[in-house]
Amino acid sequence: QVHLVESGGGLVQPGGSLRLSCAASGFIFRTFYITWYRQAPGKEREPVAHIKDKEGTANYTNSVKGRFTISRDNTKNTAYLQMNSLKSEDAGVYYCRARHWSGFDYWGQGTQVTVSS
DSSP states (O other), X not given: OOXXXXXXXXXXXXXXXXXXXXXXXXXXXXXXXXXEEEEOTTSOOEXXXXXXXXXXXXEEOGGGTTTEEEEEETTTTEEEEEEOSOOGGGOEEEEEEEEOTTSOEXXXXXXXXXXXX
């Protein structure tokens, strides 16, 4: 059975940091691309960061470049999103998505990030 479970969200002050984790099971994690999305209240879900399967090439949306870092540990079947210098506009529910070139596509249930003083 496939599972993607995000964790690490919470309440943080502006300028603070959080590290999100996405733990995978039930599929061959190392062969899947991983994308972190976020969805703010009243807004559409948007991609934030993306990492390829083996080579680990990463891409970011402009608003998080230089502040967020996506990574993966294929030995632990886990992806991460290190978020630094958090801003109020970074708040929302963060989702992990795993996609395979053949069409398999899995989502996690999300983890809430609140940025507030």
